[in-house]
Amino acid sequence: MPVLDVSRVLINPLALPALGNVAKYAATRTTAEKNANRDSATRERFALQNESRRLVPHERVARCLRYIAPKQRSVEVLHSPLDGRAHFGSLEICGSVWLCPVCASKVAEKRRQELIHAIDYWKRESGGSILFATFTVRHQRADDLQALLDRFSAAYRRLTGHRGYRQLREAYRLVGAIRALEVTHGDANGWHPHYHVLLFFDRQLDDAEISRFEALLYKLWFAAAAHEKLDMERERGLTIKHTFGAIADYVAKYGRDPKTDPWGPESEMTKAHIKQSRAGATPWELLRRAAAGDVRAGFLYREYAGVFKGRQQLVWSPHFRAALGLADDATDADVAAARPADAVSLGWLGFDEWLLVLRYDARADVLIVASSGSWTAVLDLVAGLRFRRRAERQARGLEPVPSLIIPSSLQLSFLGVA
Ligand SMILES: [Zn+2]
Secondary structure, eight states: OOOOOHHHHHOOGGGSOOSOOHHHHHHHHHHHHHHHHHHHHHHHHHHHHHHHHHHSTTSGGGTTTTSBOTTOOSEEEEEETTTTEEEEESBOOOOOTTTOHHHHHHHHHHHHHHHHHHHHHIIIIIOOOEEEEEEOOOOOTTOOHHHHHHHHHHHHHHHHHSHHHHHHHHHHTEEEEEEEEEEEEETTTEEEEEEEEEEEESSOOOHHHHHHHHHHHHHHHHHHHHHTTOOOOHHHHEEEEOOHHHHHHHHHHTTOOTTTSOOSSHHHHHHHHHHHHHHOBOHHHHHHHHHTTOHHHHHHHHHHHHHHTTOOSEEEOTTHHHHTTOOOOOOHHHHHHOOOTTOEEEEEEOHHHHHHHHHTTOHHHHHHHHTTTOHHHHHHHHHHHHHHHHHHHHHTTSSOOOOOOOOOHHHHHHTTOO
């Protein structure tokens, strides 16, 4: 069956670097490498989104960037010249940071900028300390995620509502916090929900004070968890880091998937892989395994999806955003649906063309060719898909195969030949 290789359509001989000096060539190559990484990340995110759709077909992620939005008839393709990225307009967008790898990546990008702003602002304007705390509890392979997460979050609420915690806050001048909920799954110990919390103090704490603060906070956390019938080991239940490097590292990694969206140099990436395997599989890793045929990973992902959908991932303490000069408080859905300020419309794909893109799973390909800013490149890609579709229909006998036209004797007699 003649099948057109879509990747061949993407090779544009004009895009090859022109002969020039070595520095220019090296620069071109670096950009080309960067683009290649970005393109493979785009493909991977759409592939993982497809897998999420397969596993939880009744959630909004199943329609995300697939269904045309109400009152629209075609699909707009947008291009942002500033970062050279392309986007779809006029499609439904789920905005789920838990179930949609495409939306999650976009939301995380914005949240990362906000965290960087928060830390810079705090260092510049208040000169106070920032601590990076991680709260966990002991968990077992047989734990039910819903029950474990309910008790874990109840324990944290109990901690922050406790009189002892309020006294601690006042004594150390802890004025704000940003809390991120995360979960991984390990084969040995099952689900591992945890909170990463950035704690902002409006004065500098020295090492002795940090140790004392950590000891007191651990005591309160242990008691709150015990109340919910949870326990922990001292060295794991609460960890506190205070170096700028540790905080910057956390923020740089926030919301990134080490496989699709690596950060820093290669060595960092390798470290992340090692860390990843020790910490257990992230939800995206479960999707990746499920897509590769791991049925158990698929069941685990479904369990996770049911428990996490709709939860808030990042929680700022009340009024703290305003205190940091961040007025805008866009929801995850708003961020995922936002049209970049510099985006220009490249063109529109009609309904039939969009069906072809979906049929051949070419959404990522459309964005990749559109990232050049060329609408002709998008049209070429769609023409390739149309050609492939026709070839497939012809192979199945659903469409006549064009051949040399042999005139019938009747036609020949009309022409006066016979
Ligand atoms: Zn989505």
